[in-house]
Amino acid sequence: MQTSVAGHSSALRQVVVVCGAQVFVQIGAGFWPALLPQMMQLWSLTNSEAGWITAIFFGTYMVSVPVLVTLTDRIDAKRVYLFGVGCTVIGHLLFGLFAEGFWSAFATRALAGMGWAGTYMTGLKLLADQVDAKMMSRAVTGHAASIGISGAISFLLGDVLASHFGWRSAFMISAGTAAIAWIAVASVVPRRTPPPRAKSQGGLFDFRPVVRNTSAFAYSVVYCVHTLEMSALRGWGVAFLAFVAGYTNFADQTLSPALVVTVLALAGTLTSIVGNEASIRFGRRQLVTAALILSILFAGGVAIFGTANYWLAVILLVAYGMIVWLDSSSLTAGAAGNAEPARRGATLAVHSTLGYAGGFVGPLIVGWTLDLAGGASPLAWGIAFAVIALVMLVGLAIFTALRPRGLEGER
Numbered sequence: 001m002q003t004s005v006a007g008h009s010s011a012l013r014q015v016v017v018v019c020g021a022q023v024f025v026q027i028g029a030g031f032w033p034a035l036l037p038q039m040m041q042l043w044s045l046t047n048s049e050a051g052w053i054t055a056i057f058f059g060t061y062m063v064s065v066p067v068l069v070t071l072t073d074r075i076d077a078k079r080v081y082l083f084g085v086g087c088t089v090i091g092h093l094l095f096g097l098f099a100e101g102f103w104s105a106f107a108t109r110a111l112a113g114m115g116w117a118g119t120y121m122t123g124l125k126l127l128a129d130q131v132d133a134k135m136m137s138r139a140v141t142g143h144a145a146s147i148g149i150s151g152a153i154s155f156l157l158g159d160v161l162a163s164h165f166g167w168r169s170a171f172m173i174s175a176g177t178a179a180i181a182w183i184a185v186a187s188v189v190p191r192r193t194p195p196p197r198a199k200s201q202g203g204l205f206d207f208r209p210v211v212r213n214t215s216a217f218a219y220s221v222v223y224c225v226h227t228l229e230m231s232a233l234r235g236w237g238v239a240f241l242a243f244v245a246g247y248t249n250f251a252d253q254t255l256s257p258a259l260v261v262t263v264l265a266l267a268g269t270l271t272s273i274v275g276n277e278a279s280i281r282f283g284r285r286q287l288v289t290a291a292l293i294l295s296i297l298f299a300g301g302v303a304i305f306g307t308a309n310y311w312l313a314v315i316l317l318v319a320y321g322m323i324v325w326l327d328s329s330s331l332t333a334g335a336a337g338n339a340e341p342a343r344r345g346a347t348l349a350v351h352s353t354l355g356y357a358g359g360f361v362g363p364l365i366v367g368w369t370l371d372l373a374g375g376a377s378p379l380a381w382g383i384a385f386a387v388i389a390l391v392m393l394v395g396l397a398i399f400t401a402l403r404p405r406g407l408e409g410e411r
Helices: 002-026 036-043 047-073 077-098 102-117 120-128 133-165 167-188 208-212 214-247 257-282 284-305 310-326 328-337 341-372 378-402
Strands: none
Touching (some): 002 077, 002 120, 002 133, 002 167, 036 047, 036 102, 036 214, 047 077, 047 102, 047 214, 077 102, 077 120, 102 120, 120 328, 120 341, 133 167, 133 257, 208 341, 214 257, 214 284, 214 310, 214 328, 214 341, 214 378, 257 310, 257 328, 284 310, 284 328, 284 378, 310 328, 328 341, 341 378
């Protein structure tokens, strides 16, 4: 009994340390989208160029994560994690010191994206290796919550720091917080060498068995469209609300666009936790299906009514954000929980690659749509959100066709 209690205490300690580190790594995540309107003006960026700078973070994540996360099935996940955090530190620091236009911002945001590829799912793999199946779902939720809360606060924090100290200092501060995370994990988290793989399990980078596991893969496909939707909303939320405020001559700064997106992300993190608990109680597949349907409806609502009034836009966007986040933890826990234990790193790599492929495309869809429609206007913004709704409809159709399992002990 004492051994069991000690093991549970050690696993809980790992959850707390890793989740705390993720808070410090993620604190600068929202600085670029929070400052997007002023940076577009400062550097004379087009909507498409701004979309590319936002999207390249997800693009480098997408191409890096299959290698970095899959390596955790062969080498200590802690080593990969520290590499990722190191890239994040350097990426934010170089942005603050040297970014002066499209290409320099593009390159440094790409480096930060590589850092997040070695940090996000690798942090989750650290937890998955330490906890049992019963604790995993809640560990995933705690991991997502720590990232969600920190990412949400980063929008407001970036705006405040830039206002008081300048945007360059804001990014250098975020490099410092990521360095704190590196030190914490390096000092506290123990090493853990993965067990040797049997030859019968195939090559390390053979992802075919992962794709054939349709119960895990179905959650990953939906995670792709989910992250597309989330990155579009986070990447362009401040710019959208700033447009509505200008278009409707709304001058009250009590609830600024950056503050609204902060509230949106915090509320979304809460619904992500509630959503995972609802998945455990009522069924994971049912929860994900309901979230997809509601996303389609709310994206359509923002497309039709979002530019009519600033307060209406705020209400719609916050409610929409809560729906977007509703199945966030449920999807990742569904993929991790249905993975073969020996392929959990590869499964999370595929899951994350698909997710951030969507994350890469999301901001670009909005930027391209705005430019193709002749620039920011009520019609252009309406078309952009309508396109997002259509993508979610495709995701719903695929998820329904694959009919994945839930996790052990769920409906």
